[in-house]
Amino acid sequence: MARFLRSKVESSGDVPGSLVFIGNQKIEQTIIQVTTFNSTQFEELDIEEIRETQRFIASDTITWIRIYGLHDTAQLKTLGEIFQIHPLALEDILNTGQRPKFEEYDENLFIVLKMLRFDPESEIIQGDQLSIILGNNYLISFHEKPADIFHPVRERLRKHRGRIRECGADYLAYAMLDTVVDNYIIAIEAIGSNTEDLEEAVLTDPSQETLNQITNYKREINYLRKVIRPTRELVINLAKSDTNIFREQTLPFLKDLQDLVSQASEALDSYREMLSDQLNIYNTTVGNKLNEIMKVLTIFAAIFIPLTFIAGIYGTNFDYIPELRYKYSYFILWGIMIAVAGVMLRFFRRKGWM
Incomplete structure (x- = not known):
């Protein structure tokens, strides 16, 4: 299935808000994990039934619910009824090709974006969708499959490092977004390093393999641009939002995150221009030969x-x-x-x- 646009044949003609899974099923069964915490308490547990999450709504602790696997639409529908998640948000959660965006609803906020990782063997950017429902005392994250990207965040919660246990669900959402953007920069740095290494090969030995590498990196850069540009808009809209869910003390961190995404976007544009220049140099060198x-x-x-x-x-x-x-x-x-x-x-x- 294409990375740039997911097929919507299965949901074509459906009523807006219909729950239809669009994408590839990456795990067999849905996994539900819950972390509850405050400055003095911390607990992690696995849940079998989605209705068990209802008891965390009125909890005096912050609750982080992680849903791995998006193919079980019945469970997502039940979760939506428990936490009053808007049907349009549920529809976007099930569409794994959804464009990164931020939406405000009456009871909660909805954030969707891509988690990216650079595979050094295939030299391809691998992406999974991350959706977040954020309330006053809870955060629900939806993942296509289990991943280690948020392991540092969970470790900070377990070991009570930094301010994350002292702050609310809004700061937890920031910590997750910050981790995702950090991985964007790591992916860009990996492609950028390989792109810079190509420069000498383009000038001295412009072989067919060199052309294949330039073409591959250009394709990956375009995929990164498709993800990072709307993510930058997402963070800007999030920082400008008047919602009460994001508290005043969290806003400076969002502005810092905005600078980080802008830095990633600018680096991406630089490497994109560099690849275009290398392609021109390749064509010129081959023409001269x-x-x-x-x-x-x-x-x-x-x-x-x-x-x-x-x-x-x-x-x-x-x-x-x-x-x-x-x-x-x-x-x-x-x-x-x-x-x-x-x-x-x-x-x-x-x-x-x-």
Whole structure:
């Protein structure tokens, strides 16, 4: 399935808000994990039934519910009823090709974006969708499959490092977004490092493999742009939002996150221009090599034209050619042909054509 646009054949014609899973099922069964915490308490548990999450709504702790696997639409519908999640938000959660965006609803906020990772073996950016429902004392995150990207955040919660246990669900949402953007920069740095390494190869040995690498990196850069540009809009809209769910003390962190996304976007544009320049240099270098080859072939063709003319005269079928019976005619002919070739080579060299 294409990374740039998911097929919506299955949901075509459905009523807006219909719960239809669009994407690839990446795990067999849905996994539900819950973390509850405050400054003095911390607990992690696994849940079998989605209705068990209802008891966390009125809890005096902050609750982080993680849903792994989006294919079970019945469970998502039940969760939406428990936490009053808007049907349009549920529809976007199930569409794994959803464009990154931020929406405000009466009871909660909805955030959707991509988590990215650079695979050094295939040199391809791998992406999974992350959706977040944020309330006053809870955060629900929806993942396509289990991943280690938020392991540092969970470790900070477990070990009570930093301010994350002292703050609310809004700061937890910021911490998650910050982790996602950090991985954007790591992916950009990986592609950027490989792009810079290509520069010497483009100038010295512009092979077909070099062209394939440039084309591959351009494709990955375009995919990154498709993800990061709307993510930048998302963070800007989030920082400008008047919602009460994001508290005043969290806003400076969102503005810092905005600068981080802008930095990622600018670096992306720089590497995109660099790849375009390398492609132009590649085409120019290959064109120059082709011109050198054609020049040599043209020189050889030009040399053999008069030689062919001379040989053609003595290959004609006349009965009387004065030189035919002369003892040294053959050697004289070779001398003339070598002299003509030598004069032409000297002429080409003086003209700077070879």
